Amino acid sequence: MESLTWLWLLPLLPLVGSACAGTLHFLTLRARRGGDAGTALSQFAGLLATGVMVVAFGLSLFAFAQLAGSSDVTALESTTWAWIDGGSFQVDLSMVVDRLSSVMLLVITGVGLLIHVYSTGYMKGDPGYAKFFAYLNLFVFAMLMLVLSSSLLGLFVGWEGVGLCSYLLIGFWYEKGWPAEAGQKAFVVNRIGDACFLLGSFLLIGIFHTLDLSDIAGSVRGEISENSGLMAIAALLLFAGACGKSAQFPLFTWLPDAMAGPTPVSALIHAATMVTAGVYLLLRLNPLYAAAPTVLFVIGCVGAFTALIGASTALVQRDIKKVLAYSTVSQLGYMFLGISTGAWAAALFHLVTHAFFKGLLFLGSGSVIHGMHDEQDMYKMGGLRKHMPRTFLTFMAGAAALSGLPLTSGFFSKDEILAHALLHGNAYYVLWAVGIVSAMLTAFYTWRMVALTFFGEERFDAKKVNPHESPFSMTLPLWILAVLALGGGLLNLPALHIPFEQTLHHWIAPVTNAGDAILYSGGEAPHAGLGLELFLLALGAGIALLFAHKGFHAYKQGFQQDDAMREKQPELTGFLEHAWKIDGTYMAKIVAPLRLLSYVIATLIDQLAIDGMVNGAGKAAMKSGSKLRAVVDGNVKSYALWMGAGAAMLTVVWICC
Amino acid sequence: MNVPTEHIYALAALLFAIGALGFLLRRNVIIVLASIELMLNAANLTFLGASRHWTQAQFASDSASILSGPIFSLFVILVAAAEAAVGLALIIALYRLKQTVALDAVAELKG
Amino acid sequence: MAETLFYLLGAGALACGVGVIAARMPIFSVLSLLGTFFCLSAIYLLSGFQFLAATQLLVYAGAIMVLFLFVIMLLNLGDASGLREQTGFSLVGKRATIAGATALTLALVGILGAGFGKEFRTNPAYVGGIDDLNALATVLFSRYALPFEAASLLLLATMVGVITLAKRQRASLPSPDAQLLAQKKEEAAA
Numbered sequence: 001m002e003s004l005t006w007l008w009l010l011p012l013l014p015l016v017g018s019a020c021a022g023t024l025h026f027l028t029l030r031a032r033r034g035g036d037a038g039t040a041l042s043q044f045a046g047l048l049a050t051g052v053m054v055v056a057f058g059l060s061l062f063a064f065a066q067l068a069g070s071s072d073v074t075a076l077e078s079t080t081w082a083w084i085d086g087g088s089f090q091v092d093l094s095m096v097v098d099r100l101s102s103v104m105l106l107v108i109t110g111v112g113l114l115i116h117v118y119s120t121g122y123m124k125g126d127p128g129y130a131k132f133f134a135y136l137n138l139f140v141f142a143m144l145m146l147v148l149s150s151s152l153l154g155l156f157v158g159w160e161g162v163g164l165c166s167y168l169l170i171g172f173w174y175e176k177g178w179p180a181e182a183g184q185k186a187f188v189v190n191r192i193g194d195a196c197f198l199l200g201s202f203l204l205i206g207i208f209h210t211l212d213l214s215d216i217a218g219s220v221r222g223e224i225s226e227n228s229g230l231m232a233i234a235a236l237l238l239f240a241g242a243c244g245k246s247a248q249f250p251l252f253t254w255l256p257d258a259m260a261g262p263t264p265v266s267a268l269i270h271a272a273t274m275v276t277a278g279v280y281l282l283l284r285l286n287p288l289y290a291a292a293p294t295v296l297f298v299i300g301c302v303g304a305f306t307a308l309i310g311a312s313t314a315l316v317q318r319d320i321k322k323v324l325a326y327s328t329v330s331q332l333g334y335m336f337l338g339i340s341t342g343a344w345a346a347a348l349f350h351l352v353t354h355a356f357f358k359g360l361l362f363l364g365s366g367s368v369i370h371g372m373h374d375e376q377d378m379y380k381m382g383g384l385r386k387h388m389p390r391t392f393l394t395f396m397a398g399a400a401a402l403s404g405l406p407l408t409s410g411f412f413s414k415d416e417i418l419a420h421a422l423l424h425g426n427a428y429y430v431l432w433a434v435g436i437v438s439a440m441l442t443a444f445y446t447w448r449m450v451a452l453t454f455f456g457e458e459r460f461d462a463k464k465v466n467p468h469e470s471p472f473s474m475t476l477p478l479w480i481l482a483v484l485a486l487g488g489g490l491l492n493l494p495a496l497h498i499p500f501e502q503t504l505h506h507w508i509a510p511v512t513n514a515g516d517a518i519l520y521s522g523g524e525a526p527h528a529g530l531g532l533e534l535f536l537l538a539l540g541a542g543i544a545l546l547f548a549h550k551g552f553h554a555y556k557q558g559f560q561q562d563d564a565m566r567e568k569q570p571e572l573t574g575f576l577e578h579a580w581k582i583d584g585t586y587m588a589k590i591v592a593p594l595r596l597l598s599y600v601i602a603t604l605i606d607q608l609a610i611d612g613m614v615n616g617a618g619k620a621a622m623k624s625g626s627k628l629r630a631v632v633d634g635n636v637k638s639y640a641l642w643m644g645a646g647a648a649m650l651t652v653v654w655i656c657c
Numbered sequence: 658m659n660v661p662t663e664h665i666y667a668l669a670a671l672l673f674a675i676g677a678l679g680f681l682l683r684r685n686v687i688i689v690l691a692s693i694e695l696m697l698n699a700a701n702l703t704f705l706g707a708s709r710h711w712t713q714a715q716f717a718s719d720s721a722s723i724l725s726g727p728i729f730s731l732f733v734i735l736v737a738a739a740e741a742a743v744g745l746a747l748i749i750a751l752y753r754l755k756q757t758v759a760l761d762a763v764a765e766l767k768g
Numbered sequence: 769m770a771e772t773l774f775y776l777l778g779a780g781a782l783a784c785g786v787g788v789i790a791a792r793m794p795i796f797s798v799l800s801l802l803g804t805f806f807c808l809s810a811i812y813l814l815s816g817f818q819f820l821a822a823t824q825l826l827v828y829a830g831a832i833m834v835l836f837l838f839v840i841m842l843l844n845l846g847d848a849s850g851l852r853e854q855t856g857f858s859l860v861g862k863r864a865t866i867a868g869a870t871a872l873t874l875a876l877v878g879i880l881g882a883g884f885g886k887e888f889r890t891n892p893a894y895v896g897g898i899d900d901l902n903a904l905a906t907v908l909f910s911r912y913a914l915p916f917e918a919a920s921l922l923l924l925a926t927m928v929g930v931i932t933l934a935k936r937q938r939a940s941l942p943s944p945d946a947q948l949l950a951q952k953k954e955e956a957a958a
Contacts, residue, residue: 634767636760637681640689641866644681648873655877660774665815668778672785672804674875679789681867687794687840691801694832695788698808701824709815724907727820727899731908734827735919739926741832745839746933752843 007078007095010059010105011144014137017052021045021134028130045130046123049137050116056140057109063097064106075099075214077150084153091211095148100511103348103504104147104280107355111272112140114477118363119264121473122370128172132262135172139165143273147280152201152211155281159197159245162274163190169269170261179260186254193244193251200237203230213284217514220287224518232292238285239299242278248336249306252329253583259321263366266321271328271362272355279335279351286344286515293519297427300340304434307333311441313579315448316562319376320365323449326579327402328358330438334417337435341428342519343420344512345505349492350417352504353409356488357401360481364395367470367478368453375465378449379559383458387467390475392454397482399450403443404544409488414439415540416494419533423526436543443547451555459558494533665706673699686751686758690744697737701730770814777814781807798836805829819899 024045031039063076075098084091097105116136123132142161149155164187171183201211207227208216223231242248247255247270258270269275282289282299289296310330317323331354338347369376371388385392401410418439421432460467469475492504520526528536554561566573578584631642676699679692708726748758755762784807787800805828812821908916 632766634764636763637684640681644677644870645866648870651874651877660771664774664778665811668781668811670875670877671782674871675782675785675789677874678867678871681870682864683789685794687836688789688791688797691788691794691797691836694801694828695785695804698804698828702808702811705812705815705817705820709817724899724904727817727904728908728912730817730820731823732915732919734823736922738827738832739922741835742926742930743933745835746930748839749842749934758843 004076005079006059007063007076007097007148010056010063010095011141011148013052013056013059014141014144017049018134018137018141021049021130021137024048025128025130025134042129045133046116046120049133050113050120052137053109053113053116053140056144057106057113060102060105060109064102067097067099067102080150083151089205089209091151091153093154094150096150096214097148098511099508100280100283100348101147103352103508104276105144107276107352108140108143108147108273111355111359111481112136112143112268114480115264115268115272115359115363118267118366118474118477119262121471122264122366123262132169132172135165135168136264136268139169139269139274143277146277150212150214152204152213152216155213155284156194156197156201159241159277160194162269162277163187163194163245166190166258166269166274169265170258172261172265176260182254182257182260186258189251189254190244193241195241196237196244197241200234200241203234203237207231207234217285217287220291220514221518224291228291231288232295235285235288235292235295236298238281238288239278239295239302242281242336243302244278246275246278246332246336247306247329248278248302248333249309250582252306252310253579253586255329256322256325256579256583259319259325263321263362263369266325267359267362267366270325271358275328275332276335276351276355279332279339279347282336282339283344283348283511286339286512287518289339290342290515290518296340296342298340299336300421300428300431303333303336303338303340304431304438305333306330307337307438308434308441309333309580309582311438311445312576314445315441316565316573316577318379320368320378320381320449320453321362321376323378323445324358324361324365327361327442327445328354330442331358331402333438334414334435337421337431338417340431341417341420341424342516343417344515345492345502345508346413346416346420348508349504350413352491353401353413353485353488356481357398357408357410357485360394360398360478360485361402363474363478363481364391364398367391367474368395368467370470370474371467372460373465375460378452380460381453381458382456382460382558383454384467385454388469390469391478394475394478394482395454396450397485399446401485401488403446403548404439404540405548406541406544407489408486409484409491411540411544412489412492412494415537416492418540419494419528419536422532422536423528436539439540440543440547443544444551447548447551448555451552452559455552455556456558494537495527496530496533662706662710665709666703669699669702669706672696672702684759684761686748686760689760690741690748693744694737694741697733701733704730704733774811774814777807777810781811794840795837798833798840801836802829802833805833817899819901819904 024041028039028041031041066076075096077097078095080092080094082090083093116133119132119136123129126132139162142158142165144158145161146155146158149158167183167187170186171180174180174183204216205211207223207230208219210216220231244251255270255275259266289299307330310326310328310333314323314326314330317326331350335347335350335354338344338350368381368384368388368391371384371391372381375381397408401408404411404414418432418435421428421435490500490503493501495502575581631638673696676692676695680689680696683689683692704726708723708730711726712723751763752758781804784800784803788797788804791797791800805824809821809824809829812824
């Protein structure tokens, strides 16, 4: 394939856009100090950033079209840049668009574009307007680097970059105090994952002597006989890194706190793109994971367990964004469950649909918050469907997709994953059961959220808080995403011998064939028969409808159900409310001792011991100096005495030695 | 003279000790200087005693090595003279400043 | 005969040495020192060092002692009444102990070290003395010429230093510039 330099434009354009927006931010510094938050230059930063995203989306479409147009070209590659040349170990960086990354590209640039448009409305009036867009574009740059890099090292650069941008954006309103802490928490927890990531990549270097992703994927088959143990460890370590980034147990505690950032950030980073980086990594290295079935099972357990934790916690949350945050954690668990069964396409499908409906839900919640003047507590909402009809309709669409109501995108993607779990058999039955329970809880809490927010009586003072519909810049992305959330199921219809079935599955087949070959040892992947498939679809639909109905009706009139539960089972409610007390355990068992240790080191060891030693050396010098000074008392006779005594000593020494 | 060289050394040592005592214990500067001269003379005596000792027939091969003793003593006398002169000039200057020749009076360099 | 003389002279030197440090008045101390010089000079002569004996008398007894006497005269230190606080022993406990210990150490080392010296009883007397003047001069101006010249420089420096230290402090004459300046001031005032 020819080298296509224009592919470098994809990540570089957002980088340039970020730099320009940052410059504009600094240029308007003086104006903003004077109190004028909405200068024209700031507005221009928003337009510039959005324009960059339009171009990026256009380039993504173009790349996609090129790939789709020719059946023999499986990847577009740009010119290579020899980054590391260390003799036996080389890293050549290039931007590669193959079928998997083309899908990711469209999601990132498309949903990113919509969120940029949304942000121009949401962040209006904020003094950090230009800074926000600078950070957003920087994030897109890092995410594109992650997805497009041909080398694991370039991917890691993007990996770290999105972590950084996440930190910057979560703590965007750092003056308030808690967002800064939340950002720090996100970064630190990510770091733990990154450490595992690095260890895994070192192992990969040891086994394959290269970090080029396609080379590794191709070489896995040959290494199975010798290095399967090492490869499994490397796979496990990389998965641990993915856990940090994609908020799986035990590294998920940062995601709920990350809701301190502006809502577009939550939508883009913590729903659609960054948290899916872990899933992308595993999909990219699918042969490696196919060669390690034990690791796959571990992934499945972690994913299912996380899904359960997330869904059960979202059940009792008051803050609308926290419900969505735990929901994200839960849905990401589904994606990993999908990967663990070897259903690569199903995981990718759920990733895409999740980007649509979760992004929609977050943007919708942002619209609600914006309209309610920064009120996030659902207990203080209610009956908003009359005041914000467009938000209401689109939100319903997103809720339908999330809960898996029939024929929505979420319905098909969730069903695909659960079907593959059931097909896998053996221990995966348990995982399937957990997935089904989580699906029940998902439907329940989703419609609880809808009911509490949009239905029932208004639990706010209509005169003080005047909820209004959001401007067009905010509702347009909502409409587009609503359409995608409802109709996105067409991307990968189940295998029922209908036209346009399994489109996504066939699309990324060139990438996942290697993994499939290893998994099924040359044979065919297990298929669900038509009957089983229909049964599972019906089961999924039934569960979704039943629990959605239950959830909706329980909370249609308000939150009395919550109070009742709190009375009857206070410990269970408390346990669920704080995400199974996991974060509390971390704070008590890990963070507190660390803080104590730091305090000890800082005060006792650093101040007392080390500074004491350094200052003490000075003091000792001064003290001994003043003592010695007493010898020079100006009296000549004492000088003579000292001289005489010294001479006598010298004589003795000289004679005796 | 067949005096054993050790006895010359002993005499010189005793003279030196006496001079050291005077140097350390007397308060009058002039007497201190006199004690210093005494010590120097004791050193001279030691040199000459040693020189006498080493001028046996079997050791002496050239006059230069025999005569090192007396030459060194000559230089000692020379330097002692210079030192005594300077010391006495200092005493005069000290007397002018402090109207006394007691060593205790001078403690300007304290500290 | 010579040996007896040596021991007598030695005793004399020691006695005079004690006299140097124990005398109450500095003049007595200086005179005792003179006695020591005489005794030592005689010992040198007995040992065969004729030139050194003469030099000792000339320089030490003749020049240095005279200097001492001049200074004592100049400072008018003969008056016994004001002497007590000026000339006594400072026998404060610690200082006396250290001084005594020092002196004892040196003496003991010297005497005991003498025990390590080689046995040598006979000394062939040289014609013209061990420090034969001809030989001495030859060696002094050939082999030890450098120290000789250096010593002359030392004496020059000593002379300059002594004169600077001891001269009477007189108000220095004003420089010609200062004189002119003073004149101009007078004219301006007038």
